[in-house]
Amino acid sequence: MEGLRSIWKLARGEHASFGLAVVALIVAALLLYIALLVPQSVFDTVLGDSAAASDISRTIVGWMGGTDAVSHALWIPALLMVVITGFSGVAIHLKTRLAAGSAERIARRTRDRMYDHVQRLPCSTLDQLPSGDLLQRCTSDIESMRVFLTSQAPEIGRAVLMLLMPLPIMAMLDWRMAIASVVCVPAMLAYTAINFKKMGPSFAAKEAAEAAMTANVTENLTGIRTVRAFGRGAYEETRFAASSAAFREADAHLFRLFARFWSISDLMCFTQQIIVVGLGAYLFANGRLELGAYFYFLTVVAMFIWPVRMLGRMVVEAGKALAAIARLDEILAKAQERDLDPDAAHAKPLTNTREGLAISFRNVSFAHRGGPLVLDDVSFDLAAGQTLGLVGPSGAGKTTIVQLLLRFHEPDAGTITIDGCALSLIPRASIRGVVGTVLQQPFLYSKRLRDNILASARAADAHQRAMESAAAIACVHEALLAFPEGYDTVVGEKGLTLSGGQRQRVAIARALVQAPRLLVLDDALSAVDAQTEATILTALRTNKDTHSLPPSKLIIGHRLSAVMHADLILVLDGGRVIQRGTHEQLVARAGLYQTLWRIQTELVDLASESSDADAAMSDRLTEGSSTAVLEVRDV
Amino acid sequence: MSEVERIDDSRARFSMRVWIPIITRAFAHRNAVAGLIGGGVVVAGIETVLPLLVGRIVDEARAGSEASLLPLLLLYLTLFVVFAVGVWVFILGAGIVATRTADQLRRDCFAKLQSLEPAYFDVRPTGWLVSRLTSDCSKVAGILPWCILDFAWCSAILIGVIGTMFLTDARLAIWALAAVPVMILVSAIFQRYLVRSGREARRVSSAMTAAYGEMLLGARTTKTLVREEANLAEFAQLSSEMNFWAMRSAVLSSVYLPLIASIAAFGAALILWQGASEVLTKEGITLGTLIAFMQFAALFAQPVQELAQRFADILNASSAAERIASLLATQAKIGDSATVRAPTHDELRINALRFEGVSFWYREGVPILENFSLCASRGKTIALVGSTGGGKSTIVSLATRFYEPRTGRITLDGVDYRDRPLAWLTEQIGIVPQVAHLFAGTLRENIRYGRLEASDHDIENAARRVRAHEFIVALEHGYETQVGEGGERLSTGQRQLVALARAVLRDPQILVMDEATSSIDTATERLVQAGVDEVLKGRIAFVVAHRLSTxxxxxxxxxxxxGAIVEQGTHRDLLAQRGRYFELYTNQYAADKERALLHLTDAKAEATVASLVGDESE
Known part of the structure; x- marks a missing residue:
C-alpha cells in the first residue's frame, strides 16, 4: 500500500526506536498476564485442591516458596502482584515514551520538511496547487499522520497483542476453553469493520450538512448589514433554523447508528464472555477444569475482548490516515527550485558589488503551461546603472518580465543575460539576492515592522540607521513612528492594519535596505498618492549620498510620472513591445503612451468644459487606441 | 478587537456560571436526560452485580451443582441484554441532548447576532463569529451529555459497588476502598497538567497553521527576499515547541495510566492478602466472594479515570462556554426605547430628514462628524463626494440608523428617529451598498428580499424598471437561476442590477446608495445608470457618488x-467655483478614462481612484 511505504520512508531513523517500543509493549503485556496468574495460582493451590492444580500454578507458587509458605504469608502473592503490575507499568511507560518520542519527532520533522519544501517549490508548481489544498496537507494530513503514529498504529498493535499473547497460555491451560474464548472474535472483527465502512457516507453527510450550515452563517454574517438594512432578521432566523436542523438531524442519525453499533457489539462481547463463563462452569463443575484456570479465562477474555471491538474501527481509520500520508509524500516528491539550479561546477553566481546590472533580453517568449503567449518575442538591452520603464494595459506582460528576471519562471524561447552571463547559469538565490523587488501586492509578515524591513537575507544585520534611512526614502519613516510601538509594532496584531499605500512603502524600504544592484518596482506605488510618489521617485533618482540607493531600476507603472525619467521605456500590449524609446520620443509619437500622457496632463482643462468633453475625449481616446493597434502591425 | 483576544487568551478556570445557559437548554429535553441518567444507572447496576453473579456461578460450579448453573447463566444472559439496551438508550439520549442543545444554542446565538447593531460586527472578524456558532456550540453541547451520563454512571457504580461490598463483608470492603482516595488524588493532579499541556499544544498548533498560511501567501515575497532559511528557522521554533507540549502530554499520560493501573493492582493485592486469609481460616467469605471482590477492585479504576477525563473536557471547553455565554448576554445598543411611538396615519409620509447638530466618533477623541447639520427632502437627490475617511459613509450610516448620533439628533419631519420603532424605520429605508451582497438562492429570491410578500409579477416589474429583466431572462433558468454563494455566479454589474431591483421592489421613502467604485464595462455602466435613476426617483435620496454621471x-x-460640508451646490455652480469639487471631478474624470484604456482590474482601479483623489486613508 502506498501509504505504508510513505510512512516507512518518513520514519527513517526511528525504526529502531519503534522496534524497542514494540518489545516494551510485549514485555508489558506479558507481565500483565503473568500478574493475573498470581492470584489464580493462589486460588488453585493454596485455597483450592492443590493436587489438581496446573503446572503453571504450581510453578508460580513454587517461586513464592511453595504452598505452605504462601498459606502462612499471603502478603507474598499480594506483593508479587503489585510488583509485577508495577514493572508492567514501567514497561508501558517506556513503550509510550519511545513510541511517542519517535512519532512526535517524525511529526516535527515532517512539519519542518513540508514547510521548507513548499516554500522552495517553483512558482509554476505552486500555481498548479491551490493554496487551500496545500494548507490542508500541511495541517490536517500531517495531523492524520501523527494520530496514526501515536494512537492508531499502537492501538491496533496493542489489541492484536492483547489477543495473541494469552493464546499460548490459554492453550496450555485448556485447549477447549482457549477455542471457546476466541470463537466470537472473527465475527466481531468483521462486524466492526463492515459497520464503520458503511458509516462512511453518514459521516460524509454530517460533514456536508455542517459545511452547508457554516456557509449559511458565513453568508449571513458577511451580509449582516444587508440583513439589517432590509430588517430581515426573522427571515434569516427561519433560513438558519432549517440548515441548523439539517445538521442536527445528520448528527443525530450518526448517534443512532452508534447506539446500534455499540449495543450490538456489546452483545457480541457479552456472548463471548457468556460462552466462557458457561462452558467454564460446566467443565469446572465436572472437575475437568481447575478453579485457577477458570478464573484466568474469565479475566483474560474480559481483557482482550473489548479492544477487539475497537480493532475493526481502527483499521478503517488507519486506512484513511495512510491515504493522507501518501498525499504528503506526493508533495514531497515534487522538485524544489534548487534542484533545478545548475550544479555547482557550472553555476556562475553574481558578484555582490555596488554596480548596476546589465540586462539583456533576446527574443524572449513565455507562456504559462499550455496557455497563450504572455511574452512574445521581447528584446531589449539595459546597460548597468540605467533605468527601464514598462508601460501597458494589464495583461500586457510587464510583470512577466520581472518574473523571468527573478527566475520565477524560465523563458520558453530566447535568452536572458545578466552582466553578459546567461541567466540560466545564475543560481536563483544569487539573482534574487542582488535585486530588491517590490511586488504588485506586497506581502508583509506578521512580525514587527522592523523585522519586516530587515526581512531579506542580505539585510539581516543592517543597522538601525540603514533601516531608518531606507524608510525615509520610502516616505514611511514618520508614519511608522506614529504607530503605538513605532518600528516594534507587530503587523496585523490588535487590529493594526496598514493601508495599501503604507504596505507598499514598507515594502519599498524593505527592498532598499538590501542595497540592491537593481530595484524592481512592479506597480509598487499604485496606492500611494501622487505627491508622495513623486517624492519617493525623486529621492530614488537624486539622493546621491545614501548608501542604499540602487544603481539600476526597473519600474512598472501606469502613472507616467513614474517612468518618464527612465533611460528606456517599453510600451507593451498583448505580450509584445509596441513602442520603445525615451519619454520625449514616445510623447512625440501617436500611440498608447501619448494618449495616456494627454489624459494625465491635459484633461484638467478639458474637464471644466462640462459634459460635452466626455464625447470629445472618448473620440480622441478611440483614435489613440486604433493608432496603437496600427503600430503593432507595423512592428 | 480587544474582547476577541481577551476571551481567547483567558486562562480558563472552571466557572459554573458560564455553563448555566447551556445546562438549562440541555435539561429542557427531559426525556432524553432521563434516558441518559437511567441508561447510565442501569448499566452501572449491572456492572456492579456481574462480579457477584460470576462469583455465584463459580461457587455453584465448585459445589458441582450443574442444575443450579442454568438459571444463573440465564440470568447472566438477561442482564447482558438489559445492559445492551441500557447502552442503546443512553447513546440515543446523549444524541438527542447533544444535537438538540447544539441546535438550540446555535439558533439563539444566531438570533442574538441578528439583533445586534452593526458596530458589534466592526470589531469582530466574521470568521471569529462563525466559529462561535459552529465549533463552540457543537463542542459544549457535545461534551455535556457525556458529563451527565458519566456522573450518573460513576455515582451509581461507586455507590453500588461500595454498598454491595459493605453488605457482604465490611472489613474486606474497607481494605478494598483503601486505594480509591489515592486514585482520585493522582487523577486530579495529572489531569491539571494534562489540561494545561493540551491547551498549550492547541495554541502552538494554531500558530503553526497561521505560519503555514503565511508561508503560502508570501511564497513569492519570500523568494524575492531569499529568506527561506530564516523562515524555516522561525517555523522550526514553533514545531519544536509543539513537540515539547505533545511530548509532555504523552509522558504525563504514560505515567498516569500505568500509575492508576498499579494503584488498582495494589487495591486488588490488598483484597487477595486479606481475603485469602479469611477463606483459609474458613471464617468469613467464600472463594467466590473473594473473586467478586477482586473484580470490584478492578471496577474502581474506570469511573475514576472517566470522571477525571470529563473534568478535563469541561476545563477544555470552558472558554468556548464563556464565549457563548457572553454572546447570549450581549445587549443590543440600538433598539426601541420606552418612549418609542408608532407614527400616526398622517406621519407615515416622510417629507424631510434632518441632521441637527450631529456629532459622531467611532473612537473617543477622534471625531468624524462635529456639529453637522443637513436637510434632505422628498424628491431630492443629495450626492456626497469627497475623500475617503472624510465622513461620507458615516453620514449615510447615521441616516439609516446603523449608528446613532453621539450628540445632536436626526429627525423625520421633526421627530427624533430614536422615538420611532426601529422595525418601522427599517421598512422606510432602502440601501444599495457599494458591493451588492446577494444570498445563495435564486435571482427571484434575491429580489424578493426587498419585500417578502411581493408577487412574482411585482418582482419582474421591479427588475424591468432597473433594466435587470433583460439579462435575467437571457439566462438559461431566468429568474430561477442560482446566483451562488454571495452571488459569485453573476458579474459585478449584474449583481448591482439585482441589488437595485431589490431596492425598487421595497419602494422605500428614504434611499441610501453607496455607489460602486469598481469598474464595469461601459455598456453595463449605462444600464446600471438607468436603473439608478429609477431607484432615486421621488425619494429622500443620499448617494455616496463615484460616477460622474450620478x-x-x-x-x-x-x-x-x-466631517464637514466644505462646498455645496449643483454641478455647474461648483465647477465654476474651481475649488475642491473641481479638483475631485477632474481627477475622477482622468481616472475613469485611464481605467477604460488600460483595462485595469477592480482593485487597481480603486487604488488609482484613491491615489488620484489624493486620499490614502491612514
Missing part, C-alpha cells in the same frame, strides 16, 4: 471633508 445628475452636491 454626480452631475444630483440635485445637490455636498463636498465632505473632515
Amino acid at each position: 454626480i452631475r445628475r444630483a440635485d445637490v452636491i455636498l463636498v465632505i471633508e473632515r
Whole structure:
C-alpha cells in the first residue's frame, strides 16, 4: 500500500526506536498476564485442591516458596502482584515514551520538511496547487499522520497483542476453553469493520450538512448589514433554523447508528464472555477444569475482548490516515527550485558589488503551461546603472518580465543575460539576492515592522540607521513612528492594519535596505498618492549620498510620472513591445503612451468644459487606441 | 478587537456560571436526560452485580451443582441484554441532548447576532463569529451529555459497588476502598497538567497553521527576499515547541495510566492478602466472594479515570462556554426605547430628514462628524463626494440608523428617529451598498428580499424598471437561476442590477446608495445608470457618488471633508467655483478614462481612484 511505504520512508531513523517500543509493549503485556496468574495460582493451590492444580500454578507458587509458605504469608502473592503490575507499568511507560518520542519527532520533522519544501517549490508548481489544498496537507494530513503514529498504529498493535499473547497460555491451560474464548472474535472483527465502512457516507453527510450550515452563517454574517438594512432578521432566523436542523438531524442519525453499533457489539462481547463463563462452569463443575484456570479465562477474555471491538474501527481509520500520508509524500516528491539550479561546477553566481546590472533580453517568449503567449518575442538591452520603464494595459506582460528576471519562471524561447552571463547559469538565490523587488501586492509578515524591513537575507544585520534611512526614502519613516510601538509594532496584531499605500512603502524600504544592484518596482506605488510618489521617485533618482540607493531600476507603472525619467521605456500590449524609446520620443509619437500622457496632463482643462468633453475625449481616446493597434502591425 | 483576544487568551478556570445557559437548554429535553441518567444507572447496576453473579456461578460450579448453573447463566444472559439496551438508550439520549442543545444554542446565538447593531460586527472578524456558532456550540453541547451520563454512571457504580461490598463483608470492603482516595488524588493532579499541556499544544498548533498560511501567501515575497532559511528557522521554533507540549502530554499520560493501573493492582493485592486469609481460616467469605471482590477492585479504576477525563473536557471547553455565554448576554445598543411611538396615519409620509447638530466618533477623541447639520427632502437627490475617511459613509450610516448620533439628533419631519420603532424605520429605508451582497438562492429570491410578500409579477416589474429583466431572462433558468454563494455566479454589474431591483421592489421613502467604485464595462455602466435613476426617483435620496454621471445628475452636491460640508451646490455652480469639487471631478474624470484604456482590474482601479483623489486613508 502506498501509504505504508510513505510512512516507512518518513520514519527513517526511528525504526529502531519503534522496534524497542514494540518489545516494551510485549514485555508489558506479558507481565500483565503473568500478574493475573498470581492470584489464580493462589486460588488453585493454596485455597483450592492443590493436587489438581496446573503446572503453571504450581510453578508460580513454587517461586513464592511453595504452598505452605504462601498459606502462612499471603502478603507474598499480594506483593508479587503489585510488583509485577508495577514493572508492567514501567514497561508501558517506556513503550509510550519511545513510541511517542519517535512519532512526535517524525511529526516535527515532517512539519519542518513540508514547510521548507513548499516554500522552495517553483512558482509554476505552486500555481498548479491551490493554496487551500496545500494548507490542508500541511495541517490536517500531517495531523492524520501523527494520530496514526501515536494512537492508531499502537492501538491496533496493542489489541492484536492483547489477543495473541494469552493464546499460548490459554492453550496450555485448556485447549477447549482457549477455542471457546476466541470463537466470537472473527465475527466481531468483521462486524466492526463492515459497520464503520458503511458509516462512511453518514459521516460524509454530517460533514456536508455542517459545511452547508457554516456557509449559511458565513453568508449571513458577511451580509449582516444587508440583513439589517432590509430588517430581515426573522427571515434569516427561519433560513438558519432549517440548515441548523439539517445538521442536527445528520448528527443525530450518526448517534443512532452508534447506539446500534455499540449495543450490538456489546452483545457480541457479552456472548463471548457468556460462552466462557458457561462452558467454564460446566467443565469446572465436572472437575475437568481447575478453579485457577477458570478464573484466568474469565479475566483474560474480559481483557482482550473489548479492544477487539475497537480493532475493526481502527483499521478503517488507519486506512484513511495512510491515504493522507501518501498525499504528503506526493508533495514531497515534487522538485524544489534548487534542484533545478545548475550544479555547482557550472553555476556562475553574481558578484555582490555596488554596480548596476546589465540586462539583456533576446527574443524572449513565455507562456504559462499550455496557455497563450504572455511574452512574445521581447528584446531589449539595459546597460548597468540605467533605468527601464514598462508601460501597458494589464495583461500586457510587464510583470512577466520581472518574473523571468527573478527566475520565477524560465523563458520558453530566447535568452536572458545578466552582466553578459546567461541567466540560466545564475543560481536563483544569487539573482534574487542582488535585486530588491517590490511586488504588485506586497506581502508583509506578521512580525514587527522592523523585522519586516530587515526581512531579506542580505539585510539581516543592517543597522538601525540603514533601516531608518531606507524608510525615509520610502516616505514611511514618520508614519511608522506614529504607530503605538513605532518600528516594534507587530503587523496585523490588535487590529493594526496598514493601508495599501503604507504596505507598499514598507515594502519599498524593505527592498532598499538590501542595497540592491537593481530595484524592481512592479506597480509598487499604485496606492500611494501622487505627491508622495513623486517624492519617493525623486529621492530614488537624486539622493546621491545614501548608501542604499540602487544603481539600476526597473519600474512598472501606469502613472507616467513614474517612468518618464527612465533611460528606456517599453510600451507593451498583448505580450509584445509596441513602442520603445525615451519619454520625449514616445510623447512625440501617436500611440498608447501619448494618449495616456494627454489624459494625465491635459484633461484638467478639458474637464471644466462640462459634459460635452466626455464625447470629445472618448473620440480622441478611440483614435489613440486604433493608432496603437496600427503600430503593432507595423512592428 | 480587544474582547476577541481577551476571551481567547483567558486562562480558563472552571466557572459554573458560564455553563448555566447551556445546562438549562440541555435539561429542557427531559426525556432524553432521563434516558441518559437511567441508561447510565442501569448499566452501572449491572456492572456492579456481574462480579457477584460470576462469583455465584463459580461457587455453584465448585459445589458441582450443574442444575443450579442454568438459571444463573440465564440470568447472566438477561442482564447482558438489559445492559445492551441500557447502552442503546443512553447513546440515543446523549444524541438527542447533544444535537438538540447544539441546535438550540446555535439558533439563539444566531438570533442574538441578528439583533445586534452593526458596530458589534466592526470589531469582530466574521470568521471569529462563525466559529462561535459552529465549533463552540457543537463542542459544549457535545461534551455535556457525556458529563451527565458519566456522573450518573460513576455515582451509581461507586455507590453500588461500595454498598454491595459493605453488605457482604465490611472489613474486606474497607481494605478494598483503601486505594480509591489515592486514585482520585493522582487523577486530579495529572489531569491539571494534562489540561494545561493540551491547551498549550492547541495554541502552538494554531500558530503553526497561521505560519503555514503565511508561508503560502508570501511564497513569492519570500523568494524575492531569499529568506527561506530564516523562515524555516522561525517555523522550526514553533514545531519544536509543539513537540515539547505533545511530548509532555504523552509522558504525563504514560505515567498516569500505568500509575492508576498499579494503584488498582495494589487495591486488588490488598483484597487477595486479606481475603485469602479469611477463606483459609474458613471464617468469613467464600472463594467466590473473594473473586467478586477482586473484580470490584478492578471496577474502581474506570469511573475514576472517566470522571477525571470529563473534568478535563469541561476545563477544555470552558472558554468556548464563556464565549457563548457572553454572546447570549450581549445587549443590543440600538433598539426601541420606552418612549418609542408608532407614527400616526398622517406621519407615515416622510417629507424631510434632518441632521441637527450631529456629532459622531467611532473612537473617543477622534471625531468624524462635529456639529453637522443637513436637510434632505422628498424628491431630492443629495450626492456626497469627497475623500475617503472624510465622513461620507458615516453620514449615510447615521441616516439609516446603523449608528446613532453621539450628540445632536436626526429627525423625520421633526421627530427624533430614536422615538420611532426601529422595525418601522427599517421598512422606510432602502440601501444599495457599494458591493451588492446577494444570498445563495435564486435571482427571484434575491429580489424578493426587498419585500417578502411581493408577487412574482411585482418582482419582474421591479427588475424591468432597473433594466435587470433583460439579462435575467437571457439566462438559461431566468429568474430561477442560482446566483451562488454571495452571488459569485453573476458579474459585478449584474449583481448591482439585482441589488437595485431589490431596492425598487421595497419602494422605500428614504434611499441610501453607496455607489460602486469598481469598474464595469461601459455598456453595463449605462444600464446600471438607468436603473439608478429609477431607484432615486421621488425619494429622500443620499448617494455616496463615484460616477460622474450620478454626480452631475444630483440635485445637490455636498463636498465632505473632515466631517464637514466644505462646498455645496449643483454641478455647474461648483465647477465654476474651481475649488475642491473641481479638483475631485477632474481627477475622477482622468481616472475613469485611464481605467477604460488600460483595462485595469477592480482593485487597481480603486487604488488609482484613491491615489488620484489624493486620499490614502491612514
